[in-house]
Ligand code: BES
Ligand code: MN
């Protein structure tokens with residue numbers, strides 16, 4: 001069990017109100033990375049983060065990129081101690097549909113012990129737990145027990161494109177050294193996921209990867225009268241539906257040729273462990289508002305979410321969307337879709353298989369365009385490391401309960417690159433809840449989980465020093 005200096009614990013308690021009000025400051029900035037209309041706000045959020053690091057006395061760097069800024073900070077060197085790289089993001093998903101928010105998305109409000117705002121849990125609130133724990137250490141104790149580096153970006157929700165370029169060395173001149181040297185560390189820590197449930201803290205040891213696509217079919221040069229031309233001119237919306245229908249069978253199995261070739265079977269022990277987690281199918285259905293669960297036959301809901309790849313259409317457009325009817329053969333139709341990938345599936349191979357399927361399926365009379373967007377591999381991290389042991393102790397101290405081990409279906413695109421380019425594993429320590437409405441209206445984060453996250457993080461720095469040497 002880790003023991004914190006009394007002064008650090010006291011500093012965290014004394015700063016409770018200040019932590020909350022500073023989180024609110026950041027939440028008031030609508031830093032939507034996907035929408036160019038908000039790029040000034042993403043920039044302001046980056047400045048807020050870098051100013052906070054400077055205020056803590058950290059060596060801070062503000063990296064300007066072709067898209068959104070990246071903020072780096074380093075604590076004073078503690079010779080011989082391990083180095084932890086904390087990654088997080090200050091960008092958020094768009095807030096729409098706005099009319100479904102009970103309180104406005106960028107006007108943080110506490111109700112029933114929860115902070116409601118876009119970005120509360122994903123990821124401003126969770127990310128700041130590590131900033132504030134570090135501040136408490138430095139303010140009250142004067143130094144940290146380990147070396148800390150922060151890497152906080154503004155484009156995670158759009159696939160971490162600039163960060164991938166930074167990792168590839170594109171911004172070494174701004175860094176003043178190679179990115180490998182700048183980010184050299186023993187382990188990465190990320191709080192950008194969830195606990196297993198209320199009162200059930202967790203360590204996440206796996207994430208799915210992702211690859212995104214947009215397919216557009218072009219028909220006649222403009223919308224046509226469907227009475228005059230319908231039946232003789234092929235309809236791109238009709239055709240797109242048939243193309244997309246070829247991607248999945250009625251039971252949720254993906255039909256992209258070769259899609260499952262590299263998917264590894266779940267081990268019996270993992271399967272058994274997951275069966276022993278306190279999961280209720282009814283609560284799950286209630287939470288998301290469905291009459292029945294769905295998915296590949298032979299797999300449980302947890303297995304489908306954590307260990308199986310998917311194809312989901314995220315949005316589909318084409319034809320008339322306004323009030324009333326309009327009888328036309330539309331000029332074009334498009335679909336945005338993503339595949340969630342599991343470890344050992346190669347995003348490039350999947351992209352090629354999708355191209356091939358589209359090629360075969362789109363009727364010759366249409367011109368089509370397939371855009372392949374951001375991609376990232378799935379990951380699993382080893383459980384038998386001293387870092388895992390440190391995380392276990394820190395969470396137990398902060399949340400008053402030992403964590404369970406889980407995987408998650410979400411993606412954090414840069415994690416696979418931390419392994420590939422820096423050679424290090426990532427600890428995914430999520431303080432959120434599955435019903436926090438991430439990416440949905442009324443996103444929230446529990447005030448208590450925010451506070452417990454700060455305490456757990458403060459313990460983590462000590463536990464890393466204790467376990468790793
Ligand atoms: N924090 C999430 C990822 C996540 C969600 C991890 C739930 C574990 C559990 C992250 O901000 C996110 O939303 N990622 C995107 C990545 C995509 C836009 C490239 C995702 O998973 O859709
Ligand atoms: Mn996130």
Ligand code: MN
Pocket residue numbers: 093122157438439
């Ligand atoms: Mn997100």
